[in-house]
Amino acid sequence: MRRRFWPRQPLALLALPLAGLLATVALPSAAQGASTGFTGTWAAAPTGVPASDSTSFADQTLRQIVHTSVAGRTVRVRFTNEFGSTPLTIGEAHVARRAADGPATAVDPATDRSLRFGGRSSTTLAAGSQRWSDPVALPTPAGGSLVISLYLPRRAAGTVHSSAFQHGYVAAGNVAGKPDVTPTATMTSRYFLSGVAVDRHRRTADSALVAFGDSITDGSNTQIDADHRWPDLLAERLRGDRRLAGTGVLNAGIGGNRLLRDPNPPAGSGAESYAAYFGESGLKRFDRDVLRQPGARAVVVLLGVNDLGHPGTTAPASEEVSAAELIAGYRQLIRRAHDRGLQIFGATILPFEGDTLGFYTPQREAVRQAVNRWTRTSGSYDGVVDFDAALRDPDDPGRLLAAYDSGDGLHPNDAGMAAMAGAFPLRLLLKH
Known part of the structure; x- marks a missing residue:
C-alpha cells in the first residue's frame, strides 16, 4: 500500500568502494534539533571547501537573503559548521x-528579531555540528524574502553552499x-546557513517536499536574485492551489x-580547485x-547526470557507471525514504547530447x-516526474529543446526551469 503523503494531523574526498556506498545505514532522527510542529520553508545543502578556497570571516557580519516557500508565525534558523575544522562562534x-x-541590504526594522540559542544571544558550534x-x-509570508x-x-x-544564485x-x-549595512563585499555563496523553518498550523505549512538533486535543482545558469530555480517555481505553483x-x-x-x-x-586535472x-x-x-x-514528508530525486558525465573529466575514468549501479543506488534511497515514512518520487534524467562540458557519449546515452525506462516503468518509486519528456527536443530527443537550453546543452535556462516546475504532477502530492 502506498504511504499517505499529507497527514491530517500535524504530526572529495576519495571515492569509497561502491559496495560500501550501497550498504544500508542506520538513520538518525528526522528533523534533528527542530521542534515538532515546525516545517521547512527554505533550505540549502552545505559542503566543504577545497584547499584552494581561503575564504574566511572575522569581526564581520554576513547578511544573507532567503526566499520562503510557505508562511508561518514563528521562525527558527539553522546554522551549520558541519564541514568546519574549528569551532564556529556566532556572536x-x-x-x-x-x-x-530601498537598497538590497536593507531590512524592515519593525520586523527585526534577535535570534537566541538556549536563551543566549551567542553560541559556539563545534566542528562537524x-x-x-x-x-x-x-x-513570515509565503514567497517572501527573509534577511x-x-x-x-x-x-x-x-562550510559553504557555493552557488546561491x-x-x-x-x-x-x-x-x-x-x-x-554598508557592504565591503558581495558574495554569491551561502556561508554557515542551511535552513529556515516555520511553525506549522492549519492555515500554513502541513509538510514539506524536498528536491534532492545536483546543479539543475540548485538553479545553475538561472538569473541571479530572480528565484527561478525549478523548486522555487514549483513552490509558487503550489501556492496557487x-x-x-x-x-x-x-x-x-x-x-x-x-x-x-x-x-x-x-x-593535475584542475578540478582539485x-x-x-x-x-x-x-x-x-x-x-x-x-x-x-523539519516536516519532510516526500522527496523527489533528480541525480545521476554527474555520475554519467564526470568520469574522465572531474573524476577518474575508472568511475564510469552502469545503469545497474545507478538503479541500485536509487533503490537504497527508496528503501531509506520508505523506512522513515516518506514518499519518494523519481525524476528522469534530462538529455545532454551536444553538451559543452564533455559529458555526452553514446554509451552514456544508452x-x-x-x-529513465526503469524510473518510468519499474513501479519502484511512489510516483514519476518526467523532466526528460518535458524538456527534450521532440525532433532530436537526445538533446534539450533549444528554447530551454541555457547554452551548454545540459542546464535548463529560466524558461526550462519553469517547464520543469510545470511538469511536476500535483496529483502526487494529493495521494492517499
Missing part, C-alpha cells in the same frame, strides 16, 4: 523581512541588528553532486539533507535511457 544573529523599498536557533515570533544577519567575531571558515553581503564589525498552498518546498540541490560517489578529482563544492555523494548526504528536514 549575534538576526532575522527580518526584507525592506519593501549544526544548530537551530530558538523560535522567535515573526509573521538573516550573522556576526562572526572570530575567524570562521570551512542570490547576492549576499559582507560588512565590517557587528552590524547584525542595523536596518541597513488551495489544496497544496501549505506545502513547503526545500531545495537540497548541490552543483556537481553525484549519487554514488564523493568528489574524486584526478591529480573546485571539486569539494560538489558535496558528499547523494547516498551519504541523504540523511542530513532529506530525512532530517545508460541514461535505461535508467
